[in-house]
Amino acid sequence: xxxxxxxxxxxxxxxxxxxxxxxxxxxxxxxxxxxxxxxxxxxxxxxxxxxxxxxxxxxxxxxxxxxxxxxxxxxxxxxxxxxxxxxxxxxxxxxxxxxxxxxxxxxxxxxxxxxxxxxxxxxxxxxxxxxxxxxxxxxxxxxxxxxxxxxxxxxxxxxxxxxxxxxxxxxxxxxxxxxxxxxxxxxxxxxxxxxxxxxxxxxxxxxxxxxxxxxxxxxxxxxxxxxxxxxxxxxxxxxxxxxxxxxxxxxxxxxxxxxxxxxxxxxxxxxxxxxxxxxxxxxxxxxxxxxxxxxxxxxxxxxxxxxxxxxxxxxxxxxxxxxxxxxxxxxxxxxxxxxxxxxxxxxxxxxxxxxxxxxxxx
Ligand SMILES: Cc1ncc(COP(=O)(O)O)c(C=O)c1O
Numbered sequence: 372x373x374x375x376x377x378x379x380x381x382x383x384x385x386x387x388x389x390x391x392x393x394x395x396x397x398x399x400x401x402x403x404x405x406x407x408x409x410x411x412x413x414x415x416x417x418x419x420x421x422x423x424x425x426x427x428x429x430x431x432x433x434x435x436x437x438x439x440x441x442x443x444x445x446x447x448x449x450x451x452x453x454x455x456x457x458x459x460x461x462x463x464x465x466x467x468x469x470x471x472x473x474x475x476x477x478x479x480x481x482x483x484x485x486x487x488x489x490x491x492x493x494x495x496x497x498x499x500x501x502x503x504x505x506x507x508x509x510x511x512x513x514x515x516x517x518x519x520x521x522x523x524x525x526x527x528x529x530x531x532x533x534x535x536x537x538x539x540x541x542x543x544x545x546x547x548x549x550x551x552x553x554x555x556x557x558x559x560x561x562x563x564x565x566x567x568x569x570x571x572x573x574x575x576x577x578x579x580x581x582x583x584x585x586x587x588x589x590x591x592x593x594x595x596x597x598x599x600x601x602x603x604x605x606x607x608x609x610x611x612x613x614x615x616x617x618x619x620x621x622x623x624x625x626x627x628x629x630x631x632x633x634x635x636x637x638x639x640x641x642x643x644x645x646x647x648x649x650x651x652x653x654x655x656x657x658x659x660x661x662x663x664x665x666x667x668x669x670x671x672x673x674x675x676x677x678x679x680x681x682x683x684x685x686x687x688x689x690x691x692x693x694x695x696x697x698x699x700x701x702x703x704x705x706x707x708x709x710x711x712x713x714x715x716x717x718x719x720x721x722x723x724x725x726x727x728x729x730x731x732x733x
Contacts, residue, residue, distance in 0.1 A: 407594070408594035410642070452610050469613060484560075526558065534666055569669070578604075582606065673712055
């Protein structure tokens with residue numbers, strides 16, 4: 372048998388967490404595991420997709436020009452600083468490929484989004500984990516961990532799975548006090564939800580600066596997780612390098628068409644946001660009332676601690692799953708006492724609460 376050695380050590384790469392043990396996530400399950408929109412996409416997106424499906428034999432536009440122009444118009448940005456990707460994850464990865472491969476350091480916080488660690492390990496960079504304070508990113512701890520080898524600092528704001536965020540003053544202090552050679556990527560995957568709740572929109576910080584990379588996704592409020600579409604707003608030179616390392620046709624044609632249509636339908640996104648903003652505090656209050664400890668989230672999810680070992684997060688997860696409700700464990704984040712629960716449709720949220728009540732009474 373030949374021995375196929377990897378080019379560098381991949382053995383510490385965390386395994387993917389398979390929701391509900393790989394059960395098929397069809398309509399019979401209440402899936403609250405992945406912070407998706409329970410409403411799906413706008414009807415305008417479905418219309419755009421049905422038109423685009425007549426061209427499935429054609430390669431997509433390699434440069435995603437129409438989509439980038441639509442994003443630039445919508446957010447008042449320069450289109451040549453936008454790079455699209457097959458989901459935001461691929462752009463987190465691409466930045467690591469271009470700037471930190473082979474021995475450089477990538478920093479992220481203790482409970483930071485799992486892709487940051489994965490990206491570092493996948494390119495043979497050294498992960499540098501910064502301790503959080505109260506489940507929140509600490510600027511001082513990050514600054515103290517900087518070295519000459521640090522190339523990238525990733526911060527999700529608000530963060531998944533904690534749902535906490537840094538305000539604009541702290542974020543800007545982080546950028547100002549970080550050495551110039553370090554790229555700051557602010558991952559704004561949940562910003563549509565959090566903006567109304569006081570968190571900064573990093574595009575407002577990045578628009579006139581040349582030292583911040585902002586990540587956005589169509590997977591959350593736009594309800595397009597299955598199509599895989601994300602984008603970054605970056606300084607021109609970084610945008611060019613991200614384009615050099617990405618695969619040419621990675622943003623498929625259906626996703627490009629859907630993205631343009633999704634941006635147009637602001638009524639749809641307003642509806643999703645107003646539902647989420649009404650349910651997030653209700654869910655947190657209910658969980659609190661049950662003696663559980665929700666973190667103060669501003670995303671479309673709440674991460675909740677089960678303080679009693681007799682009624683642990685793991686037991687709650689098993690109980691919910693046996694009732695066809697799928698939460699997300701936070702154990703792989705080093706938070707085994709917590710479950711992360713997405714805001715669902717009204718009837719899904721009610722089912723979650725009553726099933727948790729039954730679990731805690733059982
Ligand atoms: C913080 C954060 N960033 C980025 C993403 C990636 O989104 P996608 O690859 O679906 O665009 C997610 C998805 O859950 C996320 O939680």
